[in-house]
Amino acid sequence: MTAQRSFGRSFDSLPAIVAFTAEVFARERIDPGLTPVIDLAIEELFTNMVKYGKGSNADVRIEMTGIEGGVEVTLTDYDVDRFDVTATPDVDISLPIEQRRPGGLGLHLIRRLLDSIEYEYEEALRQSRITFRKTQAEPEGAVHTNKGG
Amino acid sequence: MLAIDHGAPGIVVIKGRLDAAQSPAAQAFLDGVQGTVTLDCSGLEYISSAGLGVLLKTQKRLLATGGKLRLSGVNRHLQDIFGYSGFDQLFEIEPAR
Numbered sequence A: 001m002t003a004q005r006s007f008g009r010s011f012d013s014l015p016a017i018v019a020f021t022a023e024v025f026a027r028e029r030i031d032p033g034l035t036p037v038i039d040l041a042i043e044e045l046f047t048n049m050v051k052y053g054k055g056s057n058a059d060v061r062i063e064m065t066g067i068e069g070g071v072e073v074t075l076t077d078y079d080v081d082r083f084d085v086t087a088t089p090d091v092d093i094s095l096p097i098e099q100r101r102p103g104g105l106g107l108h109l110i111r112r113l114l115d116s117i118e119y120e121y122e123e124a125l126r127q128s129r130i131t132f133r134k135t136q137a138e139p140e141g142a143v144h145t146n147k148g149g
Numbered sequence B: 001m002l003a004i005d006h007g008a009p010g011i012v013v014i015k016g017r018l019d020a021a022q023s024p025a026a027q028a029f030l031d032g033v034q035g036t037v038t039l040d041c042s043g044l045e046y047i048s049s050a051g052l053g054v055l056l057k058t059q060k061r062l063l064a065t066g067g068k069l070r071l072s073g074v075n076r077h078l079q080d081i082f083g084y085s086g087f088d089q090l091f092e093i094e095p096a097r
Helices: A012-030 A032-052 A106-111 B023-030 B049-064 B076-084
Strands: A001-008 A060-068 A072-076 A116-122 A129-133 A143-146 B002-006 B010-020 B036-047 B068-074 B092-095
Touching: A001 A072, A012 A032, A012 A072, A032 A060, A032 A072, A032 A106, A032 A129, A032 B036, A072 B023, A106 A116, A106 B049, A106 B076, A116 B092, B002 B023, B010 B023, B023 B049, B036 B049, B036 B076, B049 B068, B068 B076, B076 B092
Parallel strands: A116 A143, B010 B036, B036 B068, B068 B092
Antiparallel strands: A001 A060, A060 A072, A072 A129, A116 A129, B002 B010
């Protein structure tokens, strides 16, 4: 069963999002060991939407579905420009500390921790949809695809 | 929720979730520490990139004045995060026992 809820585009929504995730995990009997990675992925994607979708006042919708061995999550953002999270460059983690910047680390991290992540953009609706999956199995290499339309 | 406070001399204890909502408070606290400081992470359940940014900024500032930030009591999930972000090359990290 898919659970869905909408959240105001503010960092202040994060506690409610964490509570929603915990509620769905308990109800759908999803492995709680996946919680830190799912919380991280949702936070990074949601805060990106808040930071870069300033022209929109619409809430962000989060859908969560239990799948075999894990969970699938979709975040939908409305009235926004295209921002393909699967196309951002990786962070060069070999740089010395003087040259390190925190920007971009979130997407860099979740691409390594998730099984897959897909981005879709509906031009006519100005709607971004990001869907990711995580199962108990260790990912051998994240799959990043773009279904932009 | 996040709690951060001074522990024994040279030690700062952090507990809870260091996410984008809590990072400004953590940064404000760590902006006040000097020298070599051990951040006791044994009660830290979660960190996001916003929290990593707080640690990075603090480490840069302390290194510039001859100090540094060490991380202790780091759980398995946090070790993964620090490894994937390259922070294991920027910080002395002591795993949780």
